[in-house]
Amino acid sequence: ETGVTQTPRHLVMGMTNKKSLKCEQHLGHNAMYWYKQSAKKPLELMFVYNFKEQTENNSVPSRFSPECPNSSHLFLHLHTLQPEDSALYLCASSPTGQGAKNIQYFGAGTRLSVL
Amino acid sequence: KQEVTQIPAALSVPEGENLVLNCSFTDSAIYNLQWFRQDPGKGLTSLLLIQSSQREQTSGRLNASLDKSSGRSTLYIAASQPGDSATYLCAVTPGGQNFVFGPGTRLSVLP
Numbered sequence: 001e002t003g004v005t006q007t008p009r010h011l012v013m014g015m016t017n018k019k020s021l022k023c024e025q026h027l028g029h030n031a032m033y034w035y036k037q038s039a040k041k042p043l044e045l046m047f048v049y050n051f052k053e054q055t056e057n058n059s060v061p062s063r064f065s066p067e068c069p070n071s072s073h074l075f076l077h078l079h080t081l082q083p084e085d086s087a088l089y090l091c092a093s094s095p096t097g098q099g100a101k102n103i104q105y106f107g108a109g110t111r112l113s114v115l
Numbered sequence: 116k117q118e119v120t121q122i123p124a125a126l127s128v129p130e131g132e133n134l135v136l137n138c139s140f141t142d143s144a145i146y147n148l149q150w151f152r153q154d155p156g157k158g159l160t161s162l163l164l165i166q167s168s169q170r171e172q173t174s175g176r177l178n179a180s181l182d183k184s185s186g187r188s189t190l191y192i193a194a195s196q197p198g199d200s201a202t203y204l205c206a207v208t209p210g211g212q213n214f215v216f217g218p219g220t221r222l223s224v225l226p
Contacts, residue, residue: 002158033214042119043159043204043216056213090158102208103149106158 003027006091006107013081014115021076021110023091030096032074033104034066037088049074081114088112117142117209119217127223128195136190136220138205143183146208150179150190153202153219162203163190195224 004025013019023032034046048056049068063085065077074091088111092104118141128134138148147166151159163172163179165188171180178191188205202219209215 002160004158006158042218043206045214048213058213088156092159102147103161103164104159104214105161106151108158109156111156 002105002107004091004093004105004107006089006110008110009108010111010113012113012115013078015081015083017081018077018079020078021089021091021112023074023076023107025072025093025105027093027105028095029093029105030071031094031102032068032071033092033094034074034076035090035092037090037109039087043090047076078112081112083114086112086114117145117207117215119205119207119215121203121205121217121220123220124218125221125223127225129225130195130197132195132224133191133193134195134222136192136203136222138188138190138217140186140188140207140215142209143186144209145183148179148181148188148205148207149214150177150188151204151206153204155201159204192222195222197224197226199224 007022032049036044045058046060047066052068067075088109090109091107094102094104120139122137149164150162153159165172165181176193181188202221204219206214206216
């Protein structure tokens with residue numbers, strides 16, 4: 001148990017659906033991240049939030065919309081997704097935004113299938 | 116643009132063997148390098164973090180080294196066990212928070 005909780009663990013949705021992924025940490029961390037892990041590809045950073053403010057958007061399509069209401073919670077809102085968006089979506093948090101000692105703690109991920 | 120590669124892509128060894136996993140990165144300007152373990156269908160667990168000023172870190176049977184100038188890191192696992200079977204990923208922090216991951220090495224330790 002890393003202290004980072006993601007829900008749901010599995011999600012199946014149609015291309016016209018709207019759904020949200022949730023991430024929660026009570027580690028007192030100030031930075032939170034969304035990653036995408038597709039089959040046969042390296043883990044890709046999607047978004048970074050520091051103290052609730054978005055500081056990185058790695059050219060992610062607008063059909064993915066992140067939300068960070070406070071330092072403990074992070075959401076990823078999904079709408080009109082494509083089948084190629086099917087992947088494992090991982091959330092992570094870290095104590096601070098930057099620095100040589102910035103260790104990330106990962107959740108177990110949400111396995112998303114888009115039909 | 117920073118790129119991270121890992122060799123081999125997959126490795127199968129008998130229990131008890133010592134083994135080395137390799138990670139290479141193209142830009143030596145990094146803050147740190149982390150090694151992670153990922154079990155099937157699960158998230159990542161941080162194993163070791165090496166700051167850019169350090170040469171190596173050790174935790175139990177694991178030892179990670181860093182040679183920034185050559186853009187290489189190795190993860191040494193001593194006396195491997197079936198429970199070590201997983202995918203091992205390395206990631207570098209080139210600056211800011213844009214962590215860049217390698218594709219991973221899938222390790223199988225056979226009883």
